Structure formats: structure tokens, C-alpha cells
Amino acid sequence: MNVKRTIAGAADNIASLSNTLQQLVLGGEDPGGFFGICVSSMGHSETLSVFPSLIQPLASVDPSQHSTLIAIYVEYFSKDEEDELEVALALSLLDVKPQQKPACRPEPRPPVWQGGYPAKVGGSIPGGATKSKTTTLPGLSYAQSAATGGRGRRPSENLPKTGSGVPSSTPPTHPSRGRAPLPTDTHSTTSQTTRHKHVPGLPAPPTFHQSDRRQDAVNDDARDPLDTEGTCPDQSQKPKRSKNRRQRGKGCGQRAVVGLPHSPSATPPVLLWLRRDLRLHDNPALIGSLQAGAPVVPVFIWSPEEEEGPGVTMATGGACRYWLHQALACLQGALQLLGSHLVLLKADPGSSLGALLGLVGETGARTVLATALYEPWLRERDQRVEAGLRRAGVAWRMVHSYCLRDPYSVSTQGVGLRGLGSVSHFISCCEQNPGPALGPSLDPPVSMPTPSQWPPGDPLDALGLARMPRRKDGTVIDWAANIRASWDFSEQGAHARLEAFLQDGVYRYEKESGRADSPNTSCLSPYLHWGQISPRWLLWDAKSARCRPQKFQRKLAWRDLAYWQLSLFPALPWESLRPAYKALRWSSDRGHLKAWQRGRTGYPLVDAAMRQLWLTGWVNNYMRHVVASFLIAYLHLPWQEGYLWFQDTLLDADVAIDAMMWQNGGMCGLDHWNFVMHPVDAALTCDPGGSYVRKWCPELAALPDDIIHKPWRCPASILRRAGVAFGHTYPEPIVTDLEARRGQSLQDVAQVRSTLSEYVDERSGCDLVPLPPRLVAEALGSAGGDQLRTGGEQFLLPVITRMEFKHRRGDPGEDAASNPYDAVLKGYVNRKRDETVAFLNQRDFSASVMNEGAQRRERLDSDMRILEGLPRAPPGRGRARPTPAAQGQTS
Numbered sequence: 001m002n003v004k005r006t007i008a009g010a011a012d013n014i015a016s017l018s019n020t021l022q023q024l025v026l027g028g029e030d031p032g033g034f035f036g037i038c039v040s041s042m043g044h045s046e047t048l049s050v051f052p053s054l055i056q057p058l059a060s061v062d063p064s065q066h067s068t069l070i071a072i073y074v075e076y077f078s079k080d081e082e083d084e085l086e087v088a089l090a091l092s093l094l095d096v097k098p099q100q101k102p103a104c105r106p107e108p109r110p111p112v113w114q115g116g117y118p119a120k121v122g123g124s125i126p127g128g129a130t131k132s133k134t135t136t137l138p139g140l141s142y143a144q145s146a147a148t149g150g151r152g153r154r155p156s157e158n159l160p161k162t163g164s165g166v167p168s169s170t171p172p173t174h175p176s177r178g179r180a181p182l183p184t185d186t187h188s189t190t191s192q193t194t195r196h197k198h199v200p201g202l203p204a205p206p207t208f209h210q211s212d213r214r215q216d217a218v219n220d221d222a223r224d225p226l227d228t229e230g231t232c233p234d235q236s237q238k239p240k241r242s243k244n245r246r247q248r249g250k251g252c253g254q255r256a257v258v259g260l261p262h263s264p265s266a267t268p269p270v271l272l273w274l275r276r277d278l279r280l281h282d283n284p285a286l287i288g289s290l291q292a293g294a295p296v297v298p299v300f301i302w303s304p305e306e307e308e309g310p311g312v313t314m315a316t317g318g319a320c321r322y323w324l325h326q327a328l329a330c331l332q333g334a335l336q337l338l339g340s341h342l343v344l345l346k347a348d349p350g351s352s353l354g355a356l357l358g359l360v361g362e363t364g365a366r367t368v369l370a371t372a373l374y375e376p377w378l379r380e381r382d383q384r385v386e387a388g389l390r391r392a393g394v395a396w397r398m399v400h401s402y403c404l405r406d407p408y409s410v411s412t413q414g415v416g417l418r419g420l421g422s423v424s425h426f427i428s429c430c431e432q433n434p435g436p437a438l439g440p441s442l443d444p445p446v447s448m449p450t451p452s453q454w455p456p457g458d459p460l461d462a463l464g465l466a467r468m469p470r471r472k473d474g475t476v477i478d479w480a481a482n483i484r485a486s487w488d489f490s491e492q493g494a495h496a497r498l499e500a501f502l503q504d505g506v507y508r509y510e511k512e513s514g515r516a517d518s519p520n521t522s523c524l525s526p527y528l529h530w531g532q533i534s535p536r537w538l539l540w541d542a543k544s545a546r547c548r549p550q551k552f553q554r555k556l557a558w559r560d561l562a563y564w565q566l567s568l569f570p571a572l573p574w575e576s577l578r579p580a581y582k583a584l585r586w587s588s589d590r591g592h593l594k595a596w597q598r599g600r601t602g603y604p605l606v607d608a609a610m611r612q613l614w615l616t617g618w619v620n621n622y623m624r625h626v627v628a629s630f631l632i633a634y635l636h637l638p639w640q641e642g643y644l645w646f647q648d649t650l651l652d653a654d655v656a657i658d659a660m661m662w663q664n665g666g667m668c669g670l671d672h673w674n675f676v677m678h679p680v681d682a683a684l685t686c687d688p689g690g691s692y693v694r695k696w697c698p699e700l701a702a703l704p705d706d707i708i709h710k711p712w713r714c715p716a717s718i719l720r721r722a723g724v725a726f727g728h729t730y731p732e733p734i735v736t737d738l739e740a741r742r743g744q745s746l747q748d749v750a751q752v753r754s755t756l757s758e759y760v761d762e763r764s765g766c767d768l769v770p771l772p773p774r775l776v777a778e779a780l781g782s783a784g785g786d787q788l789r790t791g792g793e794q795f796l797l798p799v800i801t802r803m804e805f806k807h808r809r810g811d812p813g814e815d816a817a818s819n820p821y822d823a824v825l826k827g828y829v830n831r832k833r834d835e836t837v838a839f840l841n842q843r844d845f846s847a848s849v850m851n852e853g854a855q856r857r858e859r860l861d862s863d864m865r866i867l868e869g870l871p872r873a874p875p876g877r878g879r880a881r882p883t884p885a886a887q888g889q890t891s
């Protein structure tokens with residue numbers, strides 16, 4: 001076949017191929033086979049130029065086959081020489097009889113969500129006695145044989161089905177990663193019988209052999225007209241070629257199919273209702289919508305009223321809205337690259353259903369697909385939407401991917417309720433009652449069938465998500481400038497962050513994730529919140545990374561735990577879970593609140609964190625603990641104020657996580673933090689050299705390291721030299737009597753616990769929390785649930801309670817400093833070593849530096865264990881003692 005073709009010969013070929021194309025439509029040929037015939041009869045270059053127009057008629061007759069062929073075409077021509085050879089060999093296997101086909105790669109075992117996390121840690125439930133106010137709740141350690149539903153399912157069972165109802169059995173191409181191919185062509189002999197790196201439907205490397213002009217056009221097309229600020233790099237960067245699988249996972253908006261012709265179709269489309277799943281990678285709803293073989297209309301509906309719960313929720317605060325605006329712009333760009341489009345709609349107040357029905361009317365769609373959301377009020381909204389759509393004769397399909405585990409499917413059966421609220425308990429529940437296998441992640445589609453006509457939508461700006469306030473003189477206050485400079489809002493940005501983390505920060509995560517002065521955490525929270533990366537993708541990548549920090553994987557369990565708690569306690573964002581603590585006396589000092597919000601408390605560590613939050617929309621977990629402790633234990637302001645401020649300023653503001661964490665910090669949640677961060681001492685762990693404070697409080701930058709966290713201790717001469725003038729360049733501390741304030745906080749808790757003693761378990765001293773009906777029903781069996789409804793009784797459960805509160809109960813007159821369980825984290829040092837250090841200090845400077853390092857590491861370990869709810873490490877040799885208690889503010 002090396003004969004040069006004549007034009008006439010080519011025409012003959014095309015005529016005979018058109019006949020074969022008809023065979024394909026009639027089912028007499030499969031897409032892989034058809035493509036192979038084209039290549040062998042026309043040769044490479046002609047197939048490259050002619051194939052799209054050859055199959056063009058198919059676009060309206062059979063859009064599904066058309067996109068499969070396009071996928072094969074793109075796949076084939078995006079290879080380098082080596083891969084080309086492999087594909088050619090693969091195509092030559094088309095004639096091989098089934099029994100001669102090479103065996104498929106064995107399916108890797110995907111992680112099964114039984115927690116899916118590392119080994120559980122011993123429970124840390126103090127007391128654990130059971131008591132109820134009016135009814136004794138039996139079976140708190142109630143055991144029942146583990147439900148086995150879902151355990152051991154094969155990964156393919158979890159994969160989306162093709163339009164023909166054939167489950168895709170193609171194994172993930174990379175066992176350790178578990179990416180599953182998009183099942184666009186389960187009929188294709190090629191894809192089923194060969195082991196080439198790419199099968200039809202897998203993302204093609206983001207470049208292909210085309211003329212530069214075409215690529216330029218593609219790049220031009222990619223530019224999102226709405227993104228005037230150019231903040232979406234996946235549209236501005238040139239596609240890069242990489243064979244590395246992890247890198248290939250990036251570049252959501254750079255798939256090679258960009259600009260390929262995809263003729264509009266008149267078939268009724270499927271509505272893909274995108275909410276908090278703004279991604280192309282591993283998006284089961286998106287893949288599910290493609291399986292119908294019909295055009296897909298991706299739609300985002302902005303309906304902020306529906307996001308709010310019945311209490312004060314602030315579901316989408318200012319920073320979060322800004323992120324959403326940018327994320328939508330990026331998604332629009334990415335969809336355009338697939339030849340598709342994102343329809344944006346601003347719903348009438350509270351009426352997503354109305355907007356959907358309008359779309360159904362305009363497009364004739366018969367199916368709506370969406371990814372499940374778990375806030376109880378959104379779940380109810382979705383149930384209403386489902387009912388409304390069904391009444392209109394439209395099918396509704398809900399897919400789970402926002403959490404690793406659908407929180408409404410988590411059960412305490414076989415585990416009991418002891419330790420409820422802790423992550424260890426949650427993991428046990430998931431392990432004991434496993435859900436469906438997680439399945440491998442899904443690659444993004446390479447093309448999207450489009451409708452014959454797009455319904456009109458609203459321009460992105462009309463949603464008002466990134467509206468900036470104006471000064472009196474009309475100039476805009478661009479509060480998001482720093483946020484823009486700090487983040488890449490695209491799906492590609494999420495993958496880049498993950499990549500950077502897995503190559504670097506992950507190695508320090510286990511021990512040093514608390515450091516504020518070094519980026520040791522993933523910074524993926526905003527992307528996770530808006531679903532620009534899926535937790536499943538993250539889990540797979542974390543599991544297959546060379547360094548697999550268990551602590552990091554457990555963080556995803558914390559995330560799921562938060563949604564489980566919200567599903568059980570819908571009032572989590574606004575009402576304290578511990579009834580007694582609703583009566584706590586809180587301060588109403590607005591000046592203190594404002595100083596905290598603006599980073600002007602006079603405590604450099606707190607101020608640095610609050611300024612970082614304001615300017616970049618994010619702070620790490622440790623610093624969130626520091627500022628939360630300061631608000632609660634030292635300023636006595638209610639946790640709800642902290643929650644609302646975080647909801648407004650965090651880019652990752654997440655009703656479930658934020659509420660759970662603030663409830664815990666505010667002493668009212670299910671899991672009492674057994675620690676309080678000291679606003680000065682915490683710096684030993686997170687900013688020992690002061691560089692974090694120097695960055696965010698530059699007015700203190702010239703202060704020496706040992707004084708920068710407590711500038712009030714600085715001699716006047718040094719302050720002068722450093723240019724620090726209290727009350728002018730930097731505020732005086734807004735509270736000065738830290739120990740007294742902590743003591744008062746303890747006293748207030750003791751008071752409510754003694755006044756409302758019916759909410760304290762006599763035997764264990766633990767607080768009692770009313771159980772939600774779902775948990776009671778689980779503990780008592782369904783009969784118990786009925787009984788609860790008819791009897792209207794309240795079941796109380798003893799929950800994890802801070803040791804210092806329990807101790808205080810035995811000795812109400814005791815002052816805070818003499819409580820042996822004092823929760824303030826001060827760091828622990830070894831007395832013997834103290835003395836040695838002191839001795840060496842006088843003689844050998846380097847020895848003292850080394851010892852300083854060892855001490856810091858020890859403190860860090862201890863702090864992290866407490867934060868993680870792990871038991872304390874056994875004491876080292878010598879007697880451990882706390883460092884001298886802080887004397888007033890100056891410690």
C-alpha cells in the first residue's frame with residue numbers, strides 16, 4: 001500500500017468507505033474496525049485530513065457513534081511515533097479471533113470505602129457511660145453483624161454503563177492510579193482486546209499533529225470572552241505534551257479535541273445540572289449524561305436563597321462567590337474547548353425547579369442529571385425538584401461524588417455510639433458498614449455532543465458573583481486583587497496544586513503541616529469545595545504517591561465526617577449541639593470582634609492569620625485553630641461570629657466543615673477539642689522564626705526573632721529602631737490578662753454545666769447531647785425509631801468532653817492554673833534535658849541549637865497528636881513537665 005494515491009483513487013476509496021460507514025450505522029461494523037479500514041485504505045495523512053468530513057453525516061444520525069469515532073481519531077493522531085506503532089499493531093489485531101486476543105490487564109482493586117483511610121486509632125472517649133434524661137438508650141455499644149452490602153464489588157460494576165447498557169469492563173490503564181477510561185466504545189474490539197496505553201475515550205495527550213493555524217484557532221477559541229481579567233490560565237497557556245500520566249491528568253481545558261467539528265443534533269438533549277461539581281475529570285454525572293448518546297446541555301443555576309438553611313447559614317459568602325465566578329469562567333472555557341457550552345441561569349428567588357422547567361421547555365430535554373448535595377435543606381430542595389420534573393415527565397438521575405461516602409448511607413450499626421463525633425468513630429462506622437466500592441476515577445470526555453440550538457442563558461456577570469463595592473467617588477474597591485494573585489481558579493489549577501503537593505509538601509505533611517511559614521499542606525480546599533477536583537481522585541493520587549501520609553488521607557475522612565454530622569444535625573451551623581452550652585455567657589464587644597476580623601488584636605500571630613485570611617481567602621488548619629481559640633477562650637465571643645466571618649472570607653467556606661469545626665472550637669460540638677491554642681506560645685510550633693508574622697504584619701518585620709510574637713516585651717530602644725509605635729504603627733493588645741480570661745472561660749463552662757446538670761452524665765462527667773432520630777432508630781432498630789416518634793422522648797448520649805471541664809466539676813473552686821488538665825498548649829520539654837541544654841548553652845552554641853531543634857520537634861509532635869485526637873506519646877526518659885505557665889500575657 002505504498003503506492004502514491006491519485007485523486008481519483010482517493011475518491012473511490014471515499015465512496016467505498018461511505019458504504020462501510022452505512023454498515024457501521026446498521027450495526028455491521030464497529031467504530032474501531034471502521035477506523036482501521038480507513039487507515040489501511042487511505043493511509044495516515046489522508047485519514048487525518050478526510051476522516052472528520054467523511055463521518056460528518058453520522059453526527060446527526062447517530063451522535064454517539066460520531067463522538068466515538070472522533071475520540072478514536074483524536075486518540076490515534078495524537079500519538080508520537082512509538083505510540084503510533086503500538087496503535088498500528090493494535091489495529092492489526094482486529095482480525096484476531098476472540099480466543100486469540102491478548103488477555104486484558106487484570107483489574108486493579110480500587111479502594112473500598114470502609115473508611116478507605118489508614119488504620120484507625122484507638123478511641124479517645126472519656127467516660128463512655130450511657131444515660132438518658134427520660135429514657136435509657138440501650139445498645140450504645142450495641143453490636144450487629146456488619147452489613148456487607150457493596151463490599152467486594154468489582155470496579156467495573158461501579159463504572160457508568162454505556163448507552164447500550166453494557167458495563168464498561170475496560171480496566172484502568174494505570175493500576176496504581178485507577179483511572180478508568182471513558183466508556184465511549186465498549187464494542188470496540190480495539191479497546192477490549194489490546195493493551196495500548198490509550199483506548200478510545202481516554203484523554204488524548206494535549207497536542208496533536210495539526211497545522212499550526214488550526215492550533216492557533218483552537219487557542220483563540222479557547223479564550224473565554226467573559227474572563228476579561230484573564231485569570232483562567234488553562235485558556236491562556238499553550239498545551240504541553242507529556243507522557244507522564246499524572247501530568248496528562250492536568251490540563252482539563254486543553255484536550256486535543258478542541259475545535260473538532262461536532263455537528264449539532266436535533267435529538268432531545270440531556271440536562272447536566274452542574275452545582276458543586278465544576279469539573280471534567282472524574283465527574284460521574286458528566287459521564288452519565290454522555291451515556292444517553294444524546295446532546296448534553298450543561299447548566300449552572302444560581303439560586304442563593306436555596307443554599308441557605310432555615311437558620312443563619314451564610315452558605316456562599318463574598319470570597320466563595322468570587323471563587324465561584326472564576327471557576328465558572330474556567331469551566332465555560334474548558335467546555336468550549338470540547339465544542340460545548342455552559343448555560344448560566346439566574347433563578348427567580350428560590351426556584352431552581354422553575355429554571356429547570358424553563359430549560360426543559362426550551363430544549364425538549366427528557367432527562368436531568370446532577371451530583372448529589374448533602375445539606376439537609378438542599379436535599380429537600382432536590383427532592384422537590386425531582387417531584388416537579390417527574391410531574392412534567394422528565395427523568396431525574398442523581399449521582400454521588402461530592403464526598404467519598406454518601407453521608408446518608410453511613411450507619412453506626414455494629415459500632416455503637418461511643419465516641420460519636422470523633423473521626424476514629426466515623427471511620428469505624430464506614431469500615432463496619434461499607435458502602436459501594438469507590439471505583440476508579442474517570443477520565444474527562446474528549447468531546448460533547450451538542451444540541452441543534454443552545455438555550456439562551458444569562459451572562460456570567462449577570463449572576464453578580466464578583467461584584468465589587470464602589471467608593472463614594474465611584475472608584476471600585478477591588479478587594480479580590482490579592483486573591484487573584486494567589487490562586488489559579490481552574491480545574492487545571494487544582495491538578496497543579498495536587499501535583500506540587502505530592503512532589504513536595506507531602507513529605508513534610510505528617511510532622512510539619514502546622515507550619516504557617518511554609519506551604520506544607522495541599523491548599524486544595526477551595527477546589528474540593530466547588531468540586532473542581534473530586535475527593536476520589538485525591539484519594540487515589542494520595543494512595544499511589546510515593547510518600548503516603550496517613551494523616552493526609554484521614555483528612556478526607558474529616559471532610560466526610562462533617563457532612564455526616566450535618567446530615568444528622570441540620571442546625572449545626574447555627575445552634576450549639578450541647579444544650580447546656582446554649583446558656584453560656586458570651587461577650588458582645590463589637591470592638592473586639594472587629595479587631596479580630598481585621599487582624600488588629602495586637603497579637604502578631606493572630607493578626608497575621610486574620611490578615612492572610614482577608615487578603616488571600618485561606619489560612620492553614622493550625623492557624624484556623626489559633627484564631628478560633630483566641631476568639632472563644634480569650635475574647636469570649638460566640639463561635640457563631642467566627643463561623644460567619646469565616647463563611648464570608650474563606651474561599652473554601654463550607655457550611656458542613658466550618659460549622660463542625662466552629663462548634664468543636666466553641667466547646668459545643670460533638671468532639672471537644674482537648675486543647676486551647678495560646679496566641680503567643682503557638683508560634684513555637686507554627687512560626688518559630690517569625691517569618692510568617694513578618695510577611696503579614698510588615699510593620700513588625702524589623703523586630704528580633706525572639707520578641708516578634710510578643711512585641712510588648714521589647715525594650716523601647718529596640719522598638720524605636722524597628723519603627724514600631726504601639727497604637728500608631730501596630731495596635732496595643734486588645735486584652736492583656738490572658739490567664740484571667742482563660743480562667744473566666746472555664747468558670748463560665750463550669751457554671752452552665754452545674755446549672756443545667758441534667759445535661760451532664762453523673763457517672764462520667766461527660767456532657768449529654770440529644771440524639772437525632774436517625775441514630776436512635778439505628779441503635780434501637782426500626783421499632784425503636786417508631787417508638788421515638790410516638791413517645792416523643794429525648795434520648796441523651798454522653799459525648800467526648802474536655803478533661804479540664806470534667807476535673808473542674810469535682811473541684812468547682814479550683815483556679816485554672818492548678819487544673820492538671822489545663823488544655824492550653826504550651827509545649828513540653830524534658831527537665832533533665834533542660835538542664836543539659838542550659839549547661840551546653842554556656843559552652844557550645846551549636847549543641848544548644850541542635851537541642852532547640854529537638855525540643856521544637858517534640859512540641860510539634862505533641863501538639864499534632866492532640867490535634868489529631870491521638871493518645872499522648874509515652875513520656876521520654878526523664879520527667880516531663882510543662883514549660884512554666886504563662887505569666888499574664890508575657891509568656
Ligand SMILES: Cc1cc2nc3c(=O)[nH]c(=O)nc-3n(C[C@H](O)[C@H](O)[C@H](O)COP(=O)(O)OP(=O)(O)OC[C@H]3O[C@@H](n4cnc5c(N)ncnc54)[C@H](O)[C@@H]3O)c2cc1C
Nearest residue numbers: 521522523524525555558559620621624652653654658661
Ligand atoms: C475553625 C475552623 C474552620 C474551618 N472551616 C473550614 C471550611 O469552611 N472549609 C474547609 O474546607 N475546611 C475548613 N476547616 C478545615 C481545615 O482547616 C481546612 O480544610 C484546611 O486548612 C484546608 O487546607 P488544605 O486544603 O491545605 O488542607 P489539607 O491539610 O491539605 O487537607 C486536604 C483536604 O482535607 C479536608 N480537610 C482538612 N482538614 C479538615 C478538617 N479539619 N475537617 C474537614 N475537612 C478537612 C479539606 O477538604 C482539605 O482540602 C476549618 C478548620 C477550622 C479549625
